[in-house]
Amino acid sequence: MALPRHVVVCGAGVIGASVAYFLTRRGIAVTVVERSGVAGAASGKSGGFLALDWCDGSPLGPLARASFTLHAELARELATDYGYRRVDTFMLAARERGTPSGGHRVAAPSWLDGAGVVTATLGSTDTTAQVQPARFTSALLDAALARGGVLRMGLVESLIQHAGAVRGVAVGGESIEADAVVLAMGPWTGRLSGKLPLPAIQGLKGYSVTLVGADVPAHALFVDYRAADGRAFEPEIFPRPDGDVYVCGMADPAPLPDSPEAVEVCEAACDTLARAASRVSTALAAARIARRQACYRPVTDDGLPLIGRVPGVAGAYVATGHGPWGILNAPATGRALAELIADGAASSVDLRPFDPARLPAAR
Ligand SMILES: Cc1cc2nc3c(=O)[nH]c(=O)nc-3n(C[C@H](O)[C@H](O)[C@H](O)COP(=O)(O)OP(=O)(O)OC[C@H]3O[C@@H](n4cnc5c(N)ncnc54)[C@H](O)[C@@H]3O)c2cc1C
Structure with missing residues (x-):
């Protein structure tokens, strides 16, 4: 050929x-x-x-x-250098108000000192990276x-x-x-x-915030979270080697706009994500939001x-x-x-x- x-x-x-x-x-x-x-x-x-x-x-x-x-x-x-590194990955349960019942179910990293409970180890440096x-x-x-x-x-x-x-x-x-x-x-x-x-190819919208000012280890977190109004969602928290901590989640059914520039960011959704992160760690609670973003992942039927x-x-x-x-x-x-x-x-x-x-x- x-x-x-x-x-x-x-x-x-x-x-x-x-x-x-x-x-x-x-x-x-x-x-x-x-x-x-x-x-x-x-x-x-x-x-x-x-x-x-x-x-x-x-x-x-x-x-x-x-x-x-x-x-x-x-x-x-x-x-x-684009920040490739292996990470350990944990599952947590956390609530906007109160603490899930029971203590950590696996050994919890010390920086996860908030109101969350570490419920499982999801991956190690052999199996997860960023x-x-x-x-x-x-x-x-x-x-x-x-x-x-x-x-x-x-x-x-x-x-x-x-x-x-x-x-x-x-x-x-x-x-x-x-x-x-x-x-x-x-x-x-x-x-x-x-x-x-x-x-058919659709776009599914999601939000993210980038937090700065927290010095935390290479641990990726998947959080089973309940907001004060009862909404359940699963924020994902990825500390990066440059010191940023990226937090994403909050699916939104908003239709795909014509171009990437026209994607609108919902401040309230981003604040909800930052609040969720603040519940699992005092270091994240003290961090500042440097960036609020939204984007659409491509999905098929x-x-x-x-x-x-x-x-x-x-x-x-x-x-x-x-x-x-x-x-x-x-x-x-x-x-x-x-x-x-x-x-x-x-x-x-x-x-x-x-x-x-x-x-x-x-x-
Ligand atoms: C919040 C969120 C978190 C995610 N986290 C992860 C993760 O942790 N790990 C993971 O593996 N994946 C993750 N994903 C999924 C991943 O981001 C997407 O699957 C991936 O980025 C899609 O890449 P793409 O190149 O197909 O599309 P895009 O990144 O959308 O790129 C398409 C490009 O095409 C350009 N374009 C469009 N139309 C035209 C045109 N007519 N002419 C010229 N250019 C055009 C656009 O401007 C754009 O730059 C996440 C997605 C979201 C939304």
């Missing part, structure tokens, strides 16, 4: 950056087209938590295991650019097709020619795919990503719908899609569970 001469990757989130990285590693010319900013959407605002075996028992299991291993390799290969996701995405893209890849800022308006095959993309009224195109526009992939036979060929359009590929595990699964996704594009089949991971043709086309 002839190698494609030029591939256009639409979207510079973690998935597009990873696909570009693995394509350029094989010597293929790549142009990444991004409408707003590298890692400007979920890929720059997510937790960056990684787990080896949390997807076991689902079709995602092998992809996640391959990705967890690749993350460790990439942290050595890529020239940048990256700073914006910096990881940029590191992948920078490595692709260092191998001759090109980043073009602009809005991909449509796919140019001729006789059932892709010929390029239209960007700002101009054409960029390509013999393969990868759609990696996260939750916005569905907006472009208008006339393409792709399954069956909860599995779409990774593979766009049905019926030769040379068109899609990689999106990674839901809560896009940062984890980006490396193995990028490597497998590069194999599919260059060799005609993915050899490192079985992509059949993620074949876009498994679901009906949205329209």
